Amino acid sequence: MNQQQLHQYFTQHYVDLAQARLGGETLACSDDFFAEMENLIKPGRGVFIDDKYTDRGKWMDGWESRRSYGRTHGNGSGRDEDWCILRLGVAGVIRGIDVDTNHFKGNAPQSIMLEATHCIGDIDNAQWTVLVKQSDTDAHSQNLFEVNCDKVWTHVRLTMFPDGGVARLRVYGYPQLDMNNFVAGELIDLASIQNGARALLCSDMFFSDKNNLLMPGRGVNMGDGWETKRRRDPGPDWSIVKLATRGVIKKAIIDTAHFKGNFPDTFSLEGCVSDDEAILAGDAQWQPVIERTKLFADREHLFIDEICNNETAFTHVRLNIFPDGGVSRMRLFGSIA
Missing domain, CATH: 2.60.120.260 (Galactose-binding domain-like)
Known part of the structure; x- marks a missing residue:
């Protein structure tokens, strides 16, 4: 399936488990200097207001980090990357990911990776599993990835290489009764x-x-x-x-x-x-x-x-x-x- 067909399939057959109205929450990130991580799970694809600025620079409707050179990320990985951890609104099986870089034209990440974990206690001790390996992304686009894993997850971690901005993250799947x-x-x-x-x-x-x-x-x-x-x-x-x-x-x-x-x-x-x-x-x-x-x-x-x-x-x-x-x-x- 092409990207348009994949998006239609995800939205027709699955639910966005990370959306805010289901209780999805952004917990932590390496950096959100230009635009807050909370924007990742808002409705819609994000908007662009041409002449809107903040004291930190251009206002963007998404999650955007500073340029990564010369900056310590503090995640202990030793890799040049930015990351954001999200708690799903409801635990479930993940079938697809949409990393939407809408309006991020000159500041989108070069590539992304998505991991997941099932965690009830302290997220700092979680064991992460790669669901989407490091993959190239396009600017100002919906970047869609299929996932083939039947495990139930509670959290995801989105990693950007090396830095940049993502408007929205959609985690498509189906909830599981607990x-x-x-x-x-x-x-x-x-x-x-x-x-x-x-x-x-x-x-x-x-x-x-x-x-x-x-x-x-x-x-x-x-x-x-x-x-x-x-x-x-x-x-x-x-x-x-x-x-x-x-x-x-x-x-x-x-x-x-x-x-x-x-x-x-x-x-x-x-x-x-x-x-x-x-x-x-x-x-x-x-x-x-x-x-x-x-x-x-x-x-x-x-x-x-x-x-x-x-x-x-x-x-x-x-x-x-x-x-x-x-x-x-x-x-x-x-x-x-």
Whole structure:
């Protein structure tokens, strides 16, 4: 795949595990004299403001270090490099990396390397594994790299050779449920991306991404949800979600926050027991979870008694919206099978 196809594949099939709204955090770096490391995990690709300067030089929307010659980096490696350590918002399996040098035209790094670790305690004692070996990068570009490793990681370390600036770092993969976060018998949100759920497939996401349905918190605006374009037939539009783990749904919340003139008229929810391959091939056998039900604008809708098959464990659900529109969040609380 070329770079454009690779970017489309990553964004359609995986989640950015490092993004700030999932709890991603930049912990430390060798140097961020010109532009702060925290910019690496902000939304978007970064902007450029032609006449904006700070007392340290040109303002840049990314992470930018000083020129490395004559400078001690303090990481003990003895190599000429700059580095930044990030804690992922949620632990998971990494499948792809996007090192985006947008607007860094004369100050991008010559090459980069990415390492990862699984660390619960002191990150200073972590053992790092190379996921992307030292590779050349292009200025003012999205530099995409595939990763083929099934281990679960909690932190990554981006290294620039020898110095320079990166606008954004995206760490694409899928979260993994950590049972240590729950007590016996606790209902968990089976549709939370933080617990390992992810949107597999949808009929349309013209206005906003299907994975917004599963994000933490309530949507901050109309763009922070899943919204389809206007249909000219009865519909429905639909989104298929792989649950965090196989579970029995006991309570559901469908939230249309901020969708006032474009919320769906009605919705239904179905579940199945399947694997991803059968889902993608259209071979799943769906069972009703909530029959077709009226929705209202800008409201959290709670469903408990309306849930049928409330003793049946499912691996996937399909949210159907009639005929189209936008839903901010879907919460499915249940017990682990």
